[in-house]
Amino acid sequence: MNRKTIFSLLLLLLFICPEVLANSFERERNAMVRSQIRARGIRDQATLEAMRAVPRHLYVPAAQIRFAYQDRPLPIGYGQTISQPYIVAYMTEIIRPRPDHKILEIGTGSGYQAAILAEIADQVYTIEIIGALGKQARRKLEAQYDNVHVKIADGYYGWEEQAPFDAIVVTAAAEYIPPPLVEQLKPGGRMIIPVGSPFQMQHLMLVEKKEDGGITTRSLMPVRFVPFERAD
Amino acid sequence: MSFPPERAGKRLIISLALHSAAIIAFQLALMQLISIVQWHHFAYMIISIAMLGFGASGTLLALARERLLAISHWLVPLLMTVSGLCMMIAFPITRAGVFQFDVYLLFVESSQFPVLAANYLIFFVPFFAGALAIGILFIKHTREIGTYYFSNLLGSGIGGLLVLFVLGKVYPQSVPPLAGLLSVAAGLLCINRKYFSLHLVAGILAIFTAIFIIREPGQVPISQYKGLAQAMNLPEAEIIHRKPDIHGLVEVVSSPALRFAPALSLSFTGDVPVKKNIFVNGDFYGVIPRYSCGQQNHILDYTTQALPWAIKKGSKVLMINAGEGAPLAHAFSHQPSHVDAIIPNAGVVKMMKTVFSEESGGLFLHDRLHIHTKEARNFLASVSGKQYDLILLPQQDAFGGNAGINALQENYTMTLESFSLMWEHLSDDGLIAVSTWIDYPARTSLKLLSTLVQTLSEKGVSKPGQHIAAVRSWGTITYVLKKSPLTRGEIKNIRAFSARLYFDPLLLPDIQDEERQRFNAAEDEDFFSYVDNIMAGEEGFMEEYGFMIHPARDNKPYFSQFLKLKNIPRMVEIFGSGQVPFLELGYLIVLVTLAQSTILALVFIILPLLRLRKSQKSKGGTLMYFGALGIGYMFVEIILIQRFVLYFGHPAYAISAVISTMLVASGLGSLTSGKLPAIPRLPALIGIIIAIMLLAYTFLLTPVLQGTIAGSLPVKIIISLLLIGIPSYFKGMMFPLGIRYISEYDISQTPWAWGINGSFSVISTSLAMVIAVESGFMTVMAIAVSCYLIASSMFVFHRKIFRQNTKTRSIL
Secondary structure (H helix, E strand, O other): OOHHHHHHHHHHHHHHHHHHHHHHHHHHHHHHHHHHHHOOOOOOHHHHHHHHHOOHHHHOOHHHHHHOOOOOOEEEEOOEEEOOHHHHHHHHHHOOOOOOOEEEEEOOOOOHHHHHHHHHOOEEEEEEOOHHHHHHHHHHHHHHOOOEEEEEOOHHHOOHHHOOEEEEEEOOOOOOOOHHHHHHEEEEEEEEEEEOOOOOOOEEEEEEEOOOOOEEEEEEOOOOOOOOOOOO | OOOOHHHHHHHHHHHHHHHHHHHHHHHHHHHHHHHHHOOHHHHHHHHHHHHOHHHHHHHHHHHOHHHHHHOHHHHHHHHHHHHHHHHHHHHHHHOOHHHOOOHHHHHOOOOHHHHHHHHHHHHHHHHHHHHHHHHHHHHHOHHHHHHHHHHHHHHHHHHHHHHHHHHOOOOHHHHHHHHHHHHHHHHHHHOOHHHHHHHHHHHHHHHHHHHHHHHOOOOOOOOOOOHHHHHHOOOOOEEEEEEOOOOOOEEEEEOOOOEOOOOOOOOOOOOOOEOOEEEEOOEEEEEOOOOOOOOOOOHHHHOHHHHHHHHOOOOEEEEEOOOOOHHHHHHHOOOOOEEEEEOOOHHHHHHHHOOOOOOOOOHHHOOOEEEEOOOHHHHHHHOOOOOEEEEEOOOEOOOOOOOOOOOOOOOHHHEHHHHHHHHHOEEEEEEEEEEEEOOOOOOHHHHHHHHHHHHHHHOOOOOHHHOEEEEEOOOEEEEEEEOOOOOHHHHHHHHHHHHHOOOEEEEOOOOOHHHOOOOEEEOOOHHHHHHHHHHOOOHHHHHHOOOOOOOEEOOEOOOOOOOOHHHHHHHHHHHOOOOHHHHOHHHHHHHHHHHHHHHHHHHHHHHHHHHOOOOOOOHHHHHHHHHHHHHHHHHHHHHHHHHHHHHHOOHHHHHHHHHHHHHHHHHHHHHHHOOOOOOOHHHHHHHHHHHHHHHHHHHHHHHHHHHHOOOOHHHHHHHHHHHHHHHHHHHHHHHHHHHHHHHHHOHHHHHHHHHHHHHHHHHHHHHHHHHHHHHOHHHHHHHHHHHHHHHHHHHHHOHHHHHHHOOOOOOO
């Protein structure tokens, strides 16, 4: 084989590979939505479409790309994770996002949840406290979306200038719910918060602000615990 | 030129003691360091593998005994030096670059497995080289084994004590270099002068390495998933205070983004205060409180923890494990007349009284505050007759669960016996209050309730529903147990408290279903039926429940152990195999440790068997005898540590007292064994004496310790020396007697015996924990008794061989 032929083959590969890879990721993504998300009861069409549309592998570290569509959280550095796809879908569905909604996210992390929200809502405001993560996510998100706004700051204070919000997604679990976030939620709005480490049995909590300003919470468990049956 | 034989012998014995001290110091320091960078169960896992170096050394000795003994004059010092140098560099290597391992990533990144294997190997080398040196000395000097074994045990005892002292004074990363220096010095001491200059170079190198590491200890690179690492990711985060302590490395972090308001009520509209966080060994310990005299409003008043104060304004308060003081500041905002606070971590108390005294408003110097740096049980036993209006227990579990990492942490504060003692110290209408984070699936919250209900039952209270109240927020539940029935006024106060803070009553004497989820709905409403079942004393429900929610007792003081082994397949079915480890990781790690050390130990035992296959003598007897000794010795050690934790009220003191006394007393026993007459009946008799003593301990140790727990420290020390020392003295005779015995009838089996003993000792540490969790301490002790009886019987069965081989020789 002469040098010219090898060069031509390499050139061909260069064009074919990304295409093949992209198709492969798309297949994996569709399989993820079918087997991990729909199969577990997520029915909101907008959420399912968003999960199909956002290339999750672009939001994970290079070393984790081959695991991007697996049914589990993945480490993204700084002790943080990108949530399991089902958790992302569940959190999205539960806040009932609509095309005219303004949504606040606390804890940008990889940027994946913000991307999913940006596929559905009008405006997404996302805050990350860890500078390095925030910069990475901003780069990725701003290249893909013009309706996502990333701020590197302490999420405790929310985003007062843009308040109130139709929904708030808190992706980083905290021992307390910051009062300013409750304040910045519209009456009738919904806030979703994960409780527990992503590496542990995580459950979610929905905070609802009633029209009269009253607050209620509902614990939502993606994995329902069933007591063991009597042996006899 | 070489040393005269007598002088060389003495030098060898001193070398052996120094080297043994170095190995134990290295082991303890390594455990502390791995606990800092990962967590303590993982430390246990690595060390158990590393300690199998003892088993591997026995295997190598069995396979190449003659060759190793022939070069022992230079090999032993070389091994000591190599072991010492490896002690110095092992830990820094594992925290650098490609070797940096993270236990949390083990479950999500397969690439962590080879890194874990590399970590095992790195830690294995110093133990293997060190154990081989000891093994060669034992095999070479079987006739003086008593003296050599004494030196080994004495050195280990002193090394253990030294490291406990040193760990409270210097940073833990400085200890392995010091241990390494000790081992290198041991090598230099026993080297033949011909090779002295070569070893001197190694010694100088070791000194420079040690100085470099000790002078520049730096920050230990910890797992990114530990609390301290996460806090350091926050803006402007900095460590403003750092101090080594016997309880662990204390570090205080400051950042404007660190706030403290656990499960804060959603009705709170103020500003959550910024607080400096305290970390011990990289784990969150608490926050630096801010107290001002006359303060009447505290952030914890907006959490369920305020429930007891809504029921009753306690004037005399006992706060158990009050931590760093945030609950203390909360208590003082309710103006109590007297507070006894139990804070076992003396280092934190000292820090709060000095460095952070001004910032905390002099809280720890409050004239109505009395701090006791001991364990709660110990304190309660020492103040019989003292009554409290309010006994406050620390918040249980951790936010989002702790994945069972405390499962095997003995917790004598949360046993039924402890609650019974607290009940005795309550005034007529006094309260016990305890809060917990809500966990999913429910475990801690249900076990707490079952403990309260069982306490009432044991106190003859027929209607527990009249004495227990509980309130639930979005994140926590607080239970109160009242000595007298709750009054109408108190019930009304609880309802008003709940409504004001958006909490829901969970338990009240007249609780209605519809008020249980007014503000905070639970998707799994079965939780309420679990609670009602426990209140109704439904034993069948607790048996059927997927997790262990029976109350803990002193015999099995593992409050945070919830895993039922038989239910693992069902849990995998429900939660998926990937999730189960994160539910109850702690106990699973011990099971994995047990499995891996058993497999490796078997390999180390089987390999020499291939070499010994042609031997005519009984190998089964050697295996049984030295295996039984390994298990028996370690089982007793672990039980005594567990028991003396309660007695001394401090794990560090208990560990040092038990290990050091056992080793030194065993060493003395070993020394004595060399002077015993050559009667084969004698070792059998000693084994039986030990078994009888341990049998008595199975039933009498707890009453004796409980009867003297309130005694003065000198009295307790004398009692401990006697209780630990006497059986240990006899136990110390068994190993050297066995070695001398088999060396007489089949010298090739002696290294094998050394390896068996080491391997079984390592298996025993995790095996004892598993048996203690499943069946309790008494079972562990009963097995130890059986082991000594088995060992004893080996001498009886082998008498015939013994007689054949010793017609004309003196044996023992």
